[in-house]
Amino acid sequence: MITIKEIAQALNMSTTTVSNVIHGKTGEVSEEKRQIIQDYLDKVEYVPNINARNLAQNESKIIGVALKARADKYDNLLKDPFVSELIGAIEQTIKNAGYYMMLYISRDIEKIMRRVSTWNVDGLILFGMIGDDGIRVSKKYKKPIVCVDTYSIEGLKHFTNVGLDDENGTYEMVKHMISQGHKKIAFLSDNSNGVDFARLSGYKRALKEAGIKYSEKDFFKLRPRAEEVKESIDEICERARDYTAIMCVSDLYAVMLMAAFYDKGIRVPEDISIAGFDDNQLGFYHRPALTTVHQDVTLKGVTAATTLLKQINGEETDNEIILPTSLIIRDTVSIPRKKLSDLAHTS
Amino acid sequence: MITIKEIAQALNMSTTTVSNVIHGKTGEVSEEKRQIIQDYLDKVEYVPNINARNLAQNESKIIGVALKARADKYDNLLKDPFVSELIGAIEQTIKNAGYYMMLYISRDIEKIMRRVSTWNVDGLILFGMIGDDGIRVSKKYKKPIVCVDTYSIEGLKHFTNVGLDDENGTYEMVKHMISQGHKKIAFLSDNSNGVDFARLSGYKRALKEAGIKYSEKDFFKLRPRAEEVKESIDEICERARDYTAIMCVSDLYAVMLMAAFYDKGIRVPEDISIAGFDDNQLGFYHRPALTTVHQDVTLKGVTAATTLLKQINGEETDNEIILPTSLIIRDTVSIPRKKLSDLAHTS
DNA sequence: TTGTACGCGTTATCAA
């Protein structure tokens, strides 16, 4: 690792001059010296020591990307195609802006906060914050924060949120199901907070609007923990007999469910209609192809990163950006034939 | 951000004493002072400035994870489930060892090298290196390097490789196909280098061993670029008429192919058998469930990271670690009925 | 136009 001081010595000049050339402050240096120094720089392939630079300037050029993982869902959060596409998009945006990305995944918000302050990152992108997580971080950390998919009215006073019109996504899809003739429609998720709560609300709105009653028993809860997921899916298949359609909170759950139905000889969409949410590879390559609510995950990541970058540069931004959804009508929602329970009687 | 100096001042002590307490060098400090300092530290929630620490110690506690992306395959490399699972596993291992991960994705090996040297990372994990990429990096970068899935005999003199017994994976699967009665078996990949080359070799070995001839025309090449992938798949479906089975180089390609077959009314495995490689979600939830070659991606990531960590700590390690594959027999490979081209005559 | 000198926060060496 060659240093500025060494270069200055070798060339018999001062560090300031060398530093000026490095930073293109060409007005301050004679053309002759500039040339000599530049050549030497290229020759030795000078790379600055970031630690020293950061220390001197009290900035880091690092953007921290912290993900809080739910304990019950993934051993490895990046296995979630939504999360990995999001991270990929963020990484590209950060890199193109000349920043560095430090990725940190933890189940513990305290650990995340500690890491953020040691590295003195210039900005923070947070995902998976629930309850007042985001607010707690913002109390400690005084630089720009952008959250992704966080539902917290109070939080918007402290940080920016990039989200999705989740409520409207399921609303439109359930409305579509109803227009196909469905009246017994269940909703499948694994929790009732944040994004899942919003998606449930959209489902409810569509039903209410059509004058269809619903109650707790129509909300299926999948237990995603590896040891019990199979049992949980089987239960859901059983309960599904009373319905003609199921609105799933994700493409993954839709596909998991369809696989289970297939194994039991229940046909989609002939016997039951299924819709997903996300529009990822899983549903795209499934056959019959999955009818689903589309969201642009890459755009979400890019938006989160560019918004943060703006804030770091002192620009004003909205404190909430809501991305739209759209319906992708493929082949898993059709007109209802009959309820599965009726089918059981005839067979 | 409170500093050691400020703490020392407030407590009317020297920075050395404070620093000693921070580092648990309790033998050097009187219990009385230790207590006072520790309390103060907790009160103000002192966090060290990593840049200063790194500068002073000439280390970074950062492990660089650099991925070289192929230009023709993904706009966002993390969309590849293999890559994201690998990164997730590496991240966990690095974090648990008290290191930080800096992720960098680029199509340009030069950029990767520049970044590595500015940050002075303590070690490097490389993925996607082709040709002499890995060797070039090792020439510039004098600390430990671990590559994942790199085929380069020469490279092993310069870095460690964590790989997979790719050749044997396809060998076993094609052998299985042959045992089911298949004689016309095609191989599907998108290039002929590295991992794909090894998998092709396994396919060839199995055929040769069974006395089955093969030639260039049996090797299908998928063009994955978004604009032409559909056309490319259609071509492959057409050429597939002369075969009873296709060994695919990945689960993704297997699933893509099966979706195309489905759309054309060609049934798997009744009309044609398909095998994948990787064993990921895509094949697991596909119906019929995909017969495939299993590899433990998480283990690959963990192995790469722990091996690098060992080297950073000065321990000796093997310079090549090859992980095993295993056959996952599910439902997409069965006994051959007849060739698709024969089918065409009857219909 | 060029150079000197200091500060950034930490660790480490060496006296006291």
Add this chain to the structure above:
DNA sequence: TTGATAACGCGTACAA
């Protein structure tokens, strides 16, 4: 047991 003080490499005010 404690405290000055010098590094680490860079950027920059200020002086020359």
